Structures are given as C-alpha cells and as structure tokens.
Amino acid sequence: MSKPRLLNREEESLPLERELLVRMHDLMVKARVLEERLIQMYKQGHGYFWIGGPGEEAFNVPLGMLMKKGQGPAYDYLHGHYRQSATMLALGEEPIGAMRQMKNVVTDPYSGGRNFAGHFSKREWNIAPVSSPIEIQYTMAPGTALAQKRHGGDGISIVTGGDAGTAEGDFASCLVWSSRKGNELPVLIIVTNNKWGISTPAETQHGETHVADRGKAFNMRTKTIDGNDPINAYLELKEAMEYVRKERKPFLMEAMVSRLYGHSSASGANMVGNEQDCLTVFEARLEKHGILTRKEMDDLRNRYSEDMAAMARQVIQEPMPGPETIWNHIYAERK
Amino acid sequence: MANMAQAVRMALHYAEENLGVTDIFGEDVGAPLGGVFTATQGLKTAWNTPLDERGIIGMAIGLAMAGAKPVAEIQFVDYIFNTIDLLKVAGNTCWATNGDWNLPMVVKTPVGSGIRGSLYHSHSFDATATHIPGWKIVIPSNPLDAYGLMISACQEINPVMYLEPKALLRIKGEERIPGEPDNDKLLSKMIDAPLGDRSQWKPQWPALEAYAVPIGKGKVVRAGSQVTVVSYGRTLPLCKKAADDLAAEGVDAEVIDMRTLWPYDWEMIKGSVEKTGRVLYVNEDTEVTNFGEHLVRRTVEELFYKLMAPPRLLAGKFIPGIGLADPLEMASVPQQGDITAAIRSLASEQP
Numbered sequence A: 001m002s003k004p005r006l007l008n009r010e011e012e013s014l015p016l017e018r019e020l021l022v023r024m025h026d027l028m029v030k031a032r033v034l035e036e037r038l039i040q041m042y043k044q045g046h047g048y049f050w051i052g053g054p055g056e057e058a059f060n061v062p063l064g065m066l067m068k069k070g071q072g073p074a075y076d077y078l079h080g081h082y083r084q085s086a087t088m089l090a091l092g093e094e095p096i097g098a099m100r101q102m103k104n105v106v107t108d109p110y111s112g113g114r115n116f117a118g119h120f121s122k123r124e125w126n127i128a129p130v131s132s133p134i135e136i137q138y139t140m141a142p143g144t145a146l147a148q149k150r151h152g153g154d155g156i157s158i159v160t161g162g163d164a165g166t167a168e169g170d171f172a173s174c175l176v177w178s179s180r181k182g183n184e185l186p187v188l189i190i191v192t193n194n195k196w197g198i199s200t201p202a203e204t205q206h207g208e209t210h211v212a213d214r215g216k217a218f219n220m221r222t223k224t225i226d227g228n229d230p231i232n233a234y235l236e237l238k239e240a241m242e243y244v245r246k247e248r249k250p251f252l253m254e255a256m257v258s259r260l261y262g263h264s265s266a267s268g269a270n271m272v273g274n275e276q277d278c279l280t281v282f283e284a285r286l287e288k289h290g291i292l293t294r295k296e297m298d299d300l301r302n303r304y305s306e307d308m309a310a311m312a313r314q315v316i317q318e319p320m321p322g323p324e325t326i327w328n329h330i331y332a333e334r335k
Numbered sequence B: 001m002a003n004m005a006q007a008v009r010m011a012l013h014y015a016e017e018n019l020g021v022t023d024i025f026g027e028d029v030g031a032p033l034g035g036v037f038t039a040t041q042g043l044k045t046a047w048n049t050p051l052d053e054r055g056i057i058g059m060a061i062g063l064a065m066a067g068a069k070p071v072a073e074i075q076f077v078d079y080i081f082n083t084i085d086l087l088k089v090a091g092n093t094c095w096a097t098n099g100d101w102n103l104p105m106v107v108k109t110p111v112g113s114g115i116r117g118s119l120y121h122s123h124s125f126d127a128t129a130t131h132i133p134g135w136k137i138v139i140p141s142n143p144l145d146a147y148g149l150m151i152s153a154c155q156e157i158n159p160v161m162y163l164e165p166k167a168l169l170r171i172k173g174e175e176r177i178p179g180e181p182d183n184d185k186l187l188s189k190m191i192d193a194p195l196g197d198r199s200q201w202k203p204q205w206p207a208l209e210a211y212a213v214p215i216g217k218g219k220v221v222r223a224g225s226q227v228t229v230v231s232y233g234r235t236l237p238l239c240k241k242a243a244d245d246l247a248a249e250g251v252d253a254e255v256i257d258m259r260t261l262w263p264y265d266w267e268m269i270k271g272s273v274e275k276t277g278r279v280l281y282v283n284e285d286t287e288v289t290n291f292g293e294h295l296v297r298r299t300v301e302e303l304f305y306k307l308m309a310p311p312r313l314l315a316g317k318f319i320p321g322i323g324l325a326d327p328l329e330m331a332s333v334p335q336q337g338d339i340t341a342a343i344r345s346l347a348s349e350q351p
C-alpha cells in the first residue's frame, strides 16, 4: 500500500486548497447524513432493505468530484456498485432521490420504485444502472471504454466493486479485456477493499497480498491506496485518471476503506466500533489546520440532518407506483 | 440461392453499411475464420474476442450503453448458459431504470441439433430465451427470413436474441435475397472466403437491398384446413414436408412458421386453430417446461371450445443431452417420421 501522503507527520499545510477541502468535507458530511437517514428510514419501516456506503466517503467523494460529468462517450462512465451515494452527491445529485428509492415511491429517480436502495442509475450523467449481481459491471466497463477509445477525446470508464467480488470471473474478464496488447482500453478499474464479504473476512478468501497485484500480470499500472484519507484519495485518483485519460490504458486501483455499518440491513445496519471513521479523522485534521472549526462542522452536520429529516417526511407522503405500471418499460419505444 | 450462413453474412454487411452496426464480435468471428459457421466472413467490423462468453455479453452491453450498435456472437448456444445473469440484466435494464436506459444489442448464436454435435453442440435455447423478459427472440427457418430478421434485429432499440438453427445454416433457400446475384457459384466467389491464405482477400458484396421481416410476425408456409402445425427453426421444414406428404393421404395441414418467439404472433396461431380445431406444436427443446407448453396452455385457456382434439406438443426428450451416435440423436429430438406420425394421428383424432 502506498504511504498515505504526509499523514501522521506534523504537516505544515494540507496539500489541497482550502476551498477544495471544505467542499470535500461538506460532501462527506452530506453523504454520511444521507446514509444515516436511509438507515433510519429502513429501521422505521420506510423501506425494505438498506445497503450503502457509510465509511467509503473519503474515497467516493473525490471520485465523484473528479469525474467528467455528462452524457455519451465524450464523458466518463461510472459502472458503480451499491455503496456509492457519496459519488452521486459529489457529482451533484440531490439526496432526496436516494430516499425516494429507499421508500420505493413513484418519484424514485433511479428505478421508479423498482429497485433497492443504493441502486443508482442516471443516463444523463453516464451512470450505468447498479444491479445486484456482484461484479457484473466489470464486464461492461470495457464496452463503454471501447466506444470511448474510438470516439476520441479523454472520456474514461470507471468501474468499482468490492474485494470479495473480485473472486468472480467478471473481474478477470475486465483485466483480460481492458489490457489486450494493442487494444488497451481506458478503464479505471477500482476495487474498494473493506476487507469483508458479507461476513467472510478477506484473509479467508484471497491468496494474493493485494488485489491490485493481479493487474501486474496484465501489464497494468496498479496501486493500493489508503481510501480512508480523502486528500490521499483525491491525489491518487487524480493521477490515475490523468493516466487513463491520456494514455488510453487501464489502471487498477485498490482502495482500502472502512465499512462502518456492516454489510447492509441484512446484518443489522448498526455502527461498528472497530473500523476507522474517515470523517472523524479528516475533521480532526481540518480543525488542527484551522480550515474549519468544530462548531462549523457541527453546524453543518446539524443543518444537513434537519434538511434530510424534512426530506424524509416529504418522501414518506409520496405515492407508491400504481400496480398497472408493471407493464411499463419492458421495451423501449422509438420516440 | 444463398444458404443461411451467407444470408446472415449479407444481412450483417447491409447492417454495417446502412443500419449503424459498429461491432460484430465473438470467438473466431473476425478474420481469418469469419465464424465457425462462416456467417461473419469478410465483414469490416468483425473482430475476435477472448474466449470469454461473459466478457462478450458484457462488452455488448457496454457498447450499447455508449451508443454503439453491437452484434455479439456466442459460438454455440451451449456456451451461453454461463452468461444467463448478464442476459437477464440486459433484458431488465430498461425496466429496472424505469425506461431511462435501453440497450440496442443483438446476440446471435447457433442452436439445436442436426450436425452430430453431441452433448455440447446440440442444445436448444428457445425455452430458456423465452424465460428472460425484455428480449426479443427470433429464429429463422430459411435464408430469406434469416436475412430479413437480422435486418430487423439490427434496427431494434432493444436486445434481440437471434437464434440460428445450425442444421439449416448450409441449406439453400427457395427465394432469393433482394440483390443477390442469380448465379450461386458467382455469389460464392464473391462472398465466401477462399481456403488457405486469406490475408489479401476482400469480399465483393452484391448490391443488397433493404428487406426486413418484422419482429413479431409469423408466416403461414402452407395453408390447410384440418390441422394446424406450429413450429420454427430446424423442425419447420420437416413440418412443411410432412404436411405436403400427408396431403396425398387426404390430410390437409396448415403450417405456421413462428419466426419470432417473443413477442409472438398469437393472432396468426389463434386464427388458424379456430379454423382447424386441431393444433400440434413442434420444436426440439427438451419437453419439460418447454416454450410449446406455454402455447398449449394458452390454446387451452383461450380456444378450448374451438378444439376438436387436445392440443399436442412434439418436442425433444427430457434427457440430459444429445448423444453422438446417430441412433441416439435421432431418438432424442423430433425427426421427419415423428412429425408425420404426430400430424397424422392428430388429424384423425375424433372427440
């Protein structure tokens, strides 16, 4: 794993501009509050299942901030998974959409009440639909990347998923298809390693030292990074993305992250005490460097909490989709 | 006349030139081979993939998402089974996203028995394919339909599964493809890759014309009044021949080629069964939980009081595979004699 830049040493100053740090912090808080609200909605019976990404904000926020947002091959594609609400918010998404999906109301912007929480999709921004089977998104990313390579420009395909899922053949498919000699594809292959399958510890499922090492056999640039440090994640992602954008070749990045509320509501969705909380650590740093005061950060969190409580109250009043709508959109119609 | 492999190839050429097809790919699909059944020889967008069916379907989905128009091939349908969840995702993407995303992609794959393919080159896929919502599923039984259905598939904005009955890929049609030269030898010279070194070879495509067989429309291939026979793919020509043969015995059978399995032409089937009062469904997939069972169920539910005899299904035996030895294959899936006997018996059945 790369050494977290400047961490654990007396830092003179943080290596990113204040404005960026404040924005990153804002988004991390927003994402955390959203996930906690979603968990609460689930626990109050306003949803059948929760899965999300509290603990991964330090990685997912910078990812969204750095993406080239838009529709079509000139822009980045995200083939994400279900822990990426923070990426969505960083791209500019409104948190109420995730709540609507949690409550499966007709206004759910991602699936119209059809899919689980965290299963985002937004064609306007090249957000490929998240679907439940683990790792299948890794087979699709080379497809959008091929179209992008042909299209020209600097759009890339980004694919993310968990560490346990790398045992699926689809992960190998991605390594094979994106690295064929002379046909290399602009894919940023990301594994967010929280060291767990649902209840299965990583050390009982992988033989390799780092998941990222698997890219080496494919002549790919690879790196294992600390994904709990948003500054480090931002800088590493920026570098990796610049490489993929410019060289039109794949990069395999493994980001070590935490899983703060267990796997999902299936495992209780309760706070776990023994994982590093990226937000707490970052806030201490921001405070120490005089970027934000404790009070400013507390106020921010309270403001988001209130806003989102109000949104949730609104969402639970919204109508469910009508039963007759099951017949809609089985096929696309030519407009 | 062109054979079905040539027809598919010509349709794909037409689609590359006129319908925006950007990629035709799969295992050994590109040069030098041009597909194990030669259906993709000489195509300018054809390319070879890694030996990875899941990767092939994923690539097609990704390309379709990014505005390309892919035609992906699975070398034999027997190897599509390890992609089932990806097929499911391709079929449900439009629905799952409430209409936000659609996937204009075609998956073509050879199906069925008839080339002594043993356990893993003889499978059918109609029952499984029709169990995956969100796809349109077509299966031609002659070269002209193969051409026209491929054109329609390439014009679609939804996923289309194009099943190629491999027993029919080498059989010449009775009708010419619009634009095909009237000399078969000449056609072969123009578009079949030579044996040996092909590095300098380029096809000379005839001036093909647009001809689309609409998805969802069946065809009455033989009109008749006493019994309806509904089939598709490899067994269709056998049904036609059986009906022609039985005419000498005074049995007048109507034969319908479904051509599209989903969405299918129920109006055509219904009209025919209302007329004849008897119906036999014929296909070669294994008979338990067979697509024909669905058709039988619908016939019973909607047409019960028009029937003179129970609707029948003649299908493949429910066994784990098709054995290589000739008697094993013959016994496993409907053959000419089985079909003739089934029509004869149904025609004579009295209430």
Ligand SMILES: Cc1ncc(C[n+]2csc(CCOP(=O)(O)OP(=O)(O)O)c2C)c(N)n1
Pocket (backbone or CB within 6 Å): A083, A132, A133, A134, A135, A161, A162, A163, A164, A165, A166, A194, A196, A197, A198, A263
């Ligand atoms: C193909 C497939 N198999 C099993 C599951 C059930 N399942 C859901 S999440 C999960 C564990 C995933 O772990 P990992 O890939 O490390 O991702 P994480 O959830 O930890 O981010 C499993 C087994 C699934 N969704 N898809």
